[in-house]
Amino acid sequence: MLKLFASTAYGSHHLTPAIRSNPVNSLLFKSLTQLTGWNRSTYELGLRAFSSESDSDTKSSAAIVSTKPCLDDCLTVIALPLPHKPLIPGFYMPIYVKDPEVLAALQESRRQQSPYAGAFLLKDDASSDSSSSSETENILEKLKGKELLNRIHEVGTLAQISSIKGEQVILIGHRRLRITEMVTEDPLTVKVDHLKEKPYDKDDDVIKATYFEVMSTLRDVLSTTSLWRDQVRTYTKACPPRLWHCLRHIGDFNYQKLADFGAGISGANKHQNQGVLEELDVHKRLELTLELVKKEVEINKIQESIAKTVEEKFRGERHRILLKEQLKAIKTELGVETDAKSALSEKFRGRIDPIKDKIPEHVLKVIEEELKKMQLLEASSSEYYVTSNYLDWLTVLPWGNSSDENFDVSRAEKILDEDHYGLSDVKERILEFIAVGRLRGTSQGKIICLSGPPGVGKTSIGRSIARALDRKFFRFSVGGLSDVAEIKGHRRTYIGAMPGKMVQCLKSVGTENPLVLIDEIDKLGVRCHNGDPASAMLELLDPEQNANFLDHYLDVTIDLSKVLFVCTANVIDTIPGPLLDRMEVISLAGYITEEKVQIARDYLEKTAQRDCGINPEQVDVSDAALLFLIEKYCREAGVRNLQKHIEKIFRKIALKLVRKGASLEVPENSDDVTDAEDSKSLAKTDLESPETSAEGPTVLTDELATGDSTERKTEQSLVVAETVEKFMIDESNLADYVGKPVFHAEKIYEQTPVGVVMGLAWTSMGGSTLYIETTSVEEGEGKGGLHITGRLGVVMKESAEIAHTVARRIMLEKEAENQFFAKSKLHLHVPAGATPKDGPSAGSTMITSLLSLAMKKPVRKDLAMTGEVTLTGRILAVGGVKEKTIAAKRSGVKVIIFPEANRRDYDELAENVKERLDVHFVDEYDQIFELAFGYDH
Numbered sequence: 001m002l003k004l005f006a007s008t009a010y011g012s013h014h015l016t017p018a019i020r021s022n023p024v025n026s027l028l029f030k031s032l033t034q035l036t037g038w039n040r041s042t043y044e045l046g047l048r049a050f051s052s053e054s055d056s057d058t059k060s061s062a063a064i065v066s067t068k069p070c071l072d073d074c075l076t077v078i079a080l081p082l083p084h085k086p087l088i089p090g091f092y093m094p095i096y097v098k099d100p101e102v103l104a105a106l107q108e109s110r111r112q113q114s115p116y117a118g119a120f121l122l123k124d125d126a127s128s129d130s131s132s133s134s135e136t137e138n139i140l141e142k143l144k145g146k147e148l149l150n151r152i153h154e155v156g157t158l159a160q161i162s163s164i165k166g167e168q169v170i171l172i173g174h175r176r177l178r179i180t181e182m183v184t185e186d187p188l189t190v191k192v193d194h195l196k197e198k199p200y201d202k203d204d205d206v207i208k209a210t211y212f213e214v215m216s217t218l219r220d221v222l223s224t225t226s227l228w229r230d231q232v233r234t235y236t237k238a239c240p241p242r243l244w245h246c247l248r249h250i251g252d253f254n255y256q257k258l259a260d261f262g263a264g265i266s267g268a269n270k271h272q273n274q275g276v277l278e279e280l281d282v283h284k285r286l287e288l289t290l291e292l293v294k295k296e297v298e299i300n301k302i303q304e305s306i307a308k309t310v311e312e313k314f315r316g317e318r319h320r321i322l323l324k325e326q327l328k329a330i331k332t333e334l335g336v337e338t339d340a341k342s343a344l345s346e347k348f349r350g351r352i353d354p355i356k357d358k359i360p361e362h363v364l365k366v367i368e369e370e371l372k373k374m375q376l377l378e379a380s381s382s383e384y385y386v387t388s389n390y391l392d393w394l395t396v397l398p399w400g401n402s403s404d405e406n407f408d409v410s411r412a413e414k415i416l417d418e419d420h421y422g423l424s425d426v427k428e429r430i431l432e433f434i435a436v437g438r439l440r441g442t443s444q445g446k447i448i449c450l451s452g453p454p455g456v457g458k459t460s461i462g463r464s465i466a467r468a469l470d471r472k473f474f475r476f477s478v479g480g481l482s483d484v485a486e487i488k489g490h491r492r493t494y495i496g497a498m499p500g501k502m503v504q505c506l507k508s509v510g511t512e513n514p515l516v517l518i519d520e521i522d523k524l525g526v527r528c529h530n531g532d533p534a535s536a537m538l539e540l541l542d543p544e545q546n547a548n549f550l551d552h553y554l555d556v557t558i559d560l561s562k563v564l565f566v567c568t569a570n571v572i573d574t575i576p577g578p579l580l581d582r583m584e585v586i587s588l589a590g591y592i593t594e595e596k597v598q599i600a601r602d603y604l605e606k607t608a609q610r611d612c613g614i615n616p617e618q619v620d621v622s623d624a625a626l627l628f629l630i631e632k633y634c635r636e637a638g639v640r641n642l643q644k645h646i647e648k649i650f651r652k653i654a655l656k657l658v659r660k661g662a663s664l665e666v667p668e669n670s671d672d673v674t675d676a677e678d679s680k681s682l683a684k685t686d687l688e689s690p691e692t693s694a695e696g697p698t699v700l701t702d703e704l705a706t707g708d709s710t711e712r713k714t715e716q717s718l719v720v721a722e723t724v725e726k727f728m729i730d731e732s733n734l735a736d737y738v739g740k741p742v743f744h745a746e747k748i749y750e751q752t753p754v755g756v757v758m759g760l761a762w763t764s765m766g767g768s769t770l771y772i773e774t775t776s777v778e779e780g781e782g783k784g785g786l787h788i789t790g791r792l793g794v795v796m797k798e799s800a801e802i803a804h805t806v807a808r809r810i811m812l813e814k815e816a817e818n819q820f821f822a823k824s825k826l827h828l829h830v831p832a833g834a835t836p837k838d839g840p841s842a843g844s845t846m847i848t849s850l851l852s853l854a855m856k857k858p859v860r861k862d863l864a865m866t867g868e869v870t871l872t873g874r875i876l877a878v879g880g881v882k883e884k885t886i887a888a889k890r891s892g893v894k895v896i897i898f899p900e901a902n903r904r905d906y907d908e909l910a911e912n913v914k915e916r917l918d919v920h921f922v923d924e925y926d927q928i929f930e931l932a933f934g935y936d937h
């Protein structure tokens with residue numbers, strides 16, 4: 001690019017303040033400082049000096065510079081080294097002269113009316129690659145005499161000393177010179193020859209063409225680049241720089257001037273410029289210039305395109321910023337943000353306005369405050385999000401909205417019977433509860449706890465109660481729950497805070513009097529760093545406290561007193577005391593086989609049929625099959641496992657039906673007859689139906705043989721569905737559906753041998769039978785010890801020792817001569833050895849077993865007993881009478897011995913459970929002795 005100030009060597013110089021302040025010149029200055037290292041003051045100084053000089057020159061002469069004395073007389077000149085660029089004739093250049101002797105000599109020559117010097121470009125130092133301007137200046141200072149002569153180019157410029165200000169000397173180039181010899185060393189003065197251009201033919205076509213090409217290239221550049229135009233203006237003193245003006249001035253240049261001008265204003269480096277300076281052949285000089293100018297044009301183009309791209313980028317960015325700002329302004333003007341907020345608060349108001357009088361005052365106050373706060377918050381802030389969420393919860397709750405409760409006892413009874421078989425005592429208790437509700441007008445203030453083994457219908461009965469009362473139903477499990485926040489919610493300050501289960505329940509049911517079933521309350525987690533879940537549950541369930549239940553998230557108290565809580569538990573021992581105290585426990589003991597058969601027939605089968613999409617006429621499960629299923633596969637107290645097995649049977653039937661249907665739809669070709677035959681064979685084994693076995697398959701086979709249209713095929717599948725074939729499930733083919741039986745008879749012995757007696761036990765899974773076995777290990781003097789096995793707990797072990805003592809006493813009383821206990825070492829075992837057992841209720845069974853061994857007499861057939869024994873032989877009450885009775889019945893027991901204290905429990909049992917049982921109630925062991933051994937074979 002352009003690096004030098006163009007001056008008016010061929011006319012007067014006018015560098016006015018306007019020119020200096022011109023942005024182009026300021027750009028030039030930048031370029032110049034980059035190239036030469038001059039600072040701004042130097043630049044301005046040069047301009048001023050040159051300006052005043054030129055003014056005087058203009059006045060004194062119309063020539064470019066004063067030519068007194070005649071230029072041709074200047075044959076000996078002071079040689080000034082130029083560090084950065086040669087001085088092209090017609091241009092001016094400021095330089096610094098540090099050597100005082102040289103400065104003095106220059107000033108002297110000015111005074112003598114010979115203000116000329118020779119300006120020669122310094123050659124590159126081959127030994128040093130340093131090219132920084134400061135270092136070059138240093139070299140210049142050191143170089144003197146011959147050394148300096150050797151380092152400067154031979155060809156230079158005769159330069160007029162325009163001004164000297166301090167160390168700064170402004171030179172204006174005039175002619176080309178060549179050094180011929182050195183005159184003085186310090187300052188370096190040389191003799192020079194004035195060089196003249198070689199003669200050329202002005203009309204030569206080639207030179208002319210080159211001249212015009214340079215001219216046209218310069219004009220192109222000038223017409224596109226204002227920067228170059230300014231160069232011309234400073235060069236030609238044309239002001240203002242109109243295009244036509246510039247172009248006209250260039251047109252005035254002769255060949256050599258144009259070549260020098262082009263080279264001077266181009267951004268060529270010092271070597272290229274030196275080349276132009278040394279070239280005396282005008283045509284060649286023009287060619288060199290043309291090359292430089294063309295190169296300049298290309299660089300210019302690239303530069304302009306880069307500038308354009310950058311400009312566009314900036315413009316795009318500016319545009320985007322502008323658009324963003326405009327959008328923001330429009331949004332604010334239209335109040336879009338405010339609109340979103342208003343819409344939200346409208347939504348919340350729409351929820352609360354119709355029920356304002358039902359919302360408690362303290363809640364309404366909080367809602368209003370939060371609504372106001374929301375309006376003031378920035379919509380994008382997290383605080384806004386928290387507040388709107390909070391308001392959402394507060395306004396969505398069913399304030400004052402209750403479902404109408406139905407206290408119709410007979411309707412409730414119908415519903416309970418519809419959903420559940422048996423459970424008459426449970427149903428009775430529920431009906432009592434509903435009746436009380438009817439009299440009081442409300443059923444609040446009660447917590448029902450349904451306890452019993454798994455699968456006995458606790459959850460489903462809870463659902464039925466809700467249906468009977470016409471209350472909404474919500475269920476959640478607290479098994480393993482240890483985080484209080486699950487019940488009472490998180491504080492709003494936490495990220496992702498949520499209200500507790502109860503508030504979520506109210507939101508989901510939409511009424512404030514639902515029936516909430518809390519499952520697994522006996523498995524509530526223990527107190528930990530997250531709080532005490534038992535206390536939180538108490539706060540939730542206690543009718544005294546829950547009218548003002550405080551959820552951490554809601555932060556306002558809510559009334560839960562209208563909620564009916566029903567809890568379920570497998571055992572009540574693990575329910576926290578204060579909670580249990582407030583509950584009304586209803587226990588569901590489990591079902592006997594007959595009950596299970598009924599449940600299976602009337603409920604489970606029907607549900608499974610419906611769920612599998614099977615018509616009732618398509619399946620027939622025989623009574624024997626059902627009984628076999630219950631006794632050999634599903635012995636547990638509940639019916640969940642039975643339900644699973646029945647579902648399994650129906651799923652298998654569904655698959656068979658579908659397979660059969662699919663085989664009937666396929667037969668495009670008659671090869672598929674095998675499938676049809678398969679179905680026939682199936683009909684022979686599993687399926688039996690008078691109409692279908694006779695007609696159904698025949699019809700199908702006929703259809704298959706001729707089946708060609710799709711319509712027919714559709715009809716066929718309908719026929720298949722309609723021509724039902726009955727799947728007969730009985731004892732013989734049950735295993736095909738549910739696999740091999742899992743249980744074998746609980747009874748190990750048909751007739752218990754000597755030393756073995758059947759006891760009764762209770763577990764959280766229901767009741768069961770167990771054997772107490774005793775045998776003597778050794779007989780002889782000094783024995784009498786007892787060895788106990790069977791994973792027995794401390795209480796049961798103690799119970800065995802008591803039994804041993806009591807048995808010895810009784811033996812002494814009954815048969816004094818019998819020395820068995822005194823002489824024998826005994827072993828007592830309770831199978832199954834892998835199951836841990838504990839409790840005192842096997843005491844009576846153990847004594848009987850030991851006595852049987854001592855007397856070598858087995859107990860009577862089909863006998864089972866239970867009862868804790870004291871050392872004096874008194875029989876104490878036990879728990880789980882119903883479960884134990886059911887278990888005994890299941891095992892084919894006919895005679896049961898219970899403690900007298902349990903008579904009431906037994907009497908409460910349903911008649912069907914007590915059927916065909918010979919039950920005895922005892923309070924002394926002697927009575928058991930009579931019952932067990934006083935029989936005649």
Ligand SMILES: Nc1ncnc2c1ncn2[C@@H]1O[C@H](COP(=O)(O)OP(=O)(O)OP(=O)(O)O)[C@@H](O)[C@H]1O
Nearest residue numbers: 419420421453454455456457458459460599603640
């Ligand atoms: N007496 C009954 N009459 C009809 N169906 C019953 C009866 N008892 C239980 N069921 C059925 O047995 C299935 C299991 O019952 P449910 O889930 O209520 O048992 P649960 O006692 O709550 O068990 P868990 O303690 O494991 O939760 C349900 O499908 C239920 O309808």
